[in-house]
Amino acid sequence: MAKPPVLTPRADDFPRWYQDLINKAELADNGPVRGTMVIRPYGYGLWERMQQEMDARIKEAGAQNAYFPLFIPQSYLTREAEHVEGFAPELAVVTHGGGKELEEPVVVRPTSETIINEYFSKWVQSYRDLPLLINQWANVVRWELRPRVFLRTTEFLWQEGHTAHASREDARDYAAHIHRDVYADFMENVLAMDVVAGRKTVRERFAGAINTLTLEGMMGDGKALQLATSHELGQNFARAFDTRYLSKDGGQEYVWQTSWGSTTRMIGALVMTHGDDNGLRVPPRLAAVQVVVVAVKEDEAVLAAVHELADRLTKAGVRARVDVRTDTPFGRRAVDWELKGVPVRIEIGPRDLASGTAMLVRRIPGGKEPVSVESLPGLLPGVLEADQALLLAQSRERRISRTSEVATFDEAVEVATGGGWARLPWSALGPEGEARLGEHGVTVRCLVAEDGSVPAADDSPGNVAVVARAY
Numbered sequence: 001m002a003k004p005p006v007l008t009p010r011a012d013d014f015p016r017w018y019q020d021l022i023n024k025a026e027l028a029d030n031g032p033v034r035g036t037m038v039i040r041p042y043g044y045g046l047w048e049r050m051q052q053e054m055d056a057r058i059k060e061a062g063a064q065n066a067y068f069p070l071f072i073p074q075s076y077l078t079r080e081a082e083h084v085e086g087f088a089p090e091l092a093v094v095t096h097g098g099g100k101e102l103e104e105p106v107v108v109r110p111t112s113e114t115i116i117n118e119y120f121s122k123w124v125q126s127y128r129d130l131p132l133l134i135n136q137w138a139n140v141v142r143w144e145l146r147p148r149v150f151l152r153t154t155e156f157l158w159q160e161g162h163t164a165h166a167s168r169e170d171a172r173d174y175a176a177h178i179h180r181d182v183y184a185d186f187m188e189n190v191l192a193m194d195v196v197a198g199r200k201t202v203r204e205r206f207a208g209a210i211n212t213l214t215l216e217g218m219m220g221d222g223k224a225l226q227l228a229t230s231h232e233l234g235q236n237f238a239r240a241f242d243t244r245y246l247s248k249d250g251g252q253e254y255v256w257q258t259s260w261g262s263t264t265r266m267i268g269a270l271v272m273t274h275g276d277d278n279g280l281r282v283p284p285r286l287a288a289v290q291v292v293v294v295a296v297k298e299d300e301a302v303l304a305a306v307h308e309l310a311d312r313l314t315k316a317g318v319r320a321r322v323d324v325r326t327d328t329p330f331g332r333r334a335v336d337w338e339l340k341g342v343p344v345r346i347e348i349g350p351r352d353l354a355s356g357t358a359m360l361v362r363r364i365p366g367g368k369e370p371v372s373v374e375s376l377p378g379l380l381p382g383v384l385e386a387d388q389a390l391l392l393a394q395s396r397e398r399r400i401s402r403t404s405e406v407a408t409f410d411e412a413v414e415v416a417t418g419g420g421w422a423r424l425p426w427s428a429l430g431p432e433g434e435a436r437l438g439e440h441g442v443t444v445r446c447l448v449a450e451d452g453s454v455p456a457a458d459d460s461p462g463n464v465a466v467v468a469r470a471y
Helices: 014-024 043-059 081-090 111-123 170-187 238-243 263-273 299-315 328-338 350-355 373-403 408-415 426-440
Strands: 028-030 037-039 070-073 093-097 100-110 132-140 155-165 196-199 211-218 224-234 244-247 253-254 256-263 292-297 321-322 343-350 357-362 368-372 403-405 421-425 443-448 464-467
Touching: 014 263, 037 043, 037 155, 037 211, 043 132, 043 155, 043 170, 043 263, 081 238, 100 263, 111 132, 111 244, 111 443, 155 170, 170 196, 170 224, 170 256, 211 256, 211 263, 211 343, 211 408, 211 464, 224 238, 224 263, 238 256, 244 256, 244 292, 256 263, 263 373, 292 299, 292 328, 299 321, 299 343, 299 373, 328 343, 343 350, 343 373, 350 357, 357 373, 368 373, 408 421, 408 464, 421 426, 426 443, 426 464
Parallel strands: 292 321, 292 343, 403 421
Antiparallel strands: 028 037, 070 100, 093 100, 132 155, 155 256, 196 211, 196 443, 211 224, 224 256, 244 253, 343 357, 357 368, 421 464, 443 464
16 A cells, blocks of 8 residues: 655645645644744744845845834824724734723734834934834734635734835835845745736725835745735825924925835745645755755764765855754655755765765755765755756746736636636726626736836836736
8 A cells, every 4th residue: 555645735735735734844833822823943944044135135225123012002003094994904902901901902013104103203303314214023913814824824923114215206216126126136036936026906005005016926826925015105104193304495394105024924935836745845045954964874984974074065155954863764854854845965874985975865856866975065056056046947937837818807817717827908907807806716916017017107008917816
């Protein structure tokens, strides 16, 4: 009798495969309160690497890290009507503390536009204080009705950027800079995920914004996932919180603002974009462990060789780890590393040692081959870069092959409900057609220009709607 697969095959049940992988690769568990999650060390290691890469890009864009309170007075949210209306169904509100009813209820942070603007209004006095560029790494709470680990949880981790500028043009350009040079660059060059950069429709834009820029990725089942967004807030929050500055001409002007964020949802995206029936496949540039050197059997000479090779790889700039758990069956350890998606596994046993070779196992393209141990420090950096490029190419090929150009509403629905993305002229769909898409569980993920760039306006001539089912 054949052994049952470690994971439910993706083709049989994609959602079950996803849950199996999250569990068996030891990424996360469900928390005790519905919709919460416990991120396990291996999953949190992925988030730490994401933080490091993103934080460097955010700082290159001129923003500084700060921290703002978790609790926000409820009155703050009511100052910007569209914002509070958009978030009202998701709010967690604290009414009691210290055994007493609070004089004013406080909201557990769903996002920080309101509380940050309370302080921006104090910190910004003159044009010399602008631009003010702030980023925060934090947790937020949005009460989720249909939770799924990493993708939609009541509490999640994220970064949120908030900026104030002297002009609309400066704010617009900065939001686009974050969208392109922080988020898109990170998604493609670190996560190896192909993304479509576009503009959200009025229906889909962030509550309180005048424009939302998005990055949409195609998952392994053809559904879309919103990966990061960058918003132009105009002067909506500035007027609500009286955030003004003294201009060079001596007048009082309201600032123009942006906000932008990315979350632990990216870990779920990583799983659904690159995972296969054997587990996760981690892009080498992201991986905390790029190469694991495995001792096949208990043997002093083998253990010494494993440690020596790991040291040489580390000196060559490779993030390496040893596996000397020889009291655990080798097959079980091999399956474990497959599930976790470590890009390269180097296996060394007594026979390998005698021949001066090791078995090189590549997780991303698959396959194994014996190689000279001496050659590995020089060989592996190139192998890792080749595998990084392969993941991006596979992600892009999936999106291109499963995207169809259509001309009508009915064709768009047929493609989207069949597991693909549809592109059709926005002029042929419009807001009325967009509303009808909801009846089929389909949404406009974004608008793009004819040449694939981000449109300058919602109604720019030639705008194309990208239509899909989404998580």
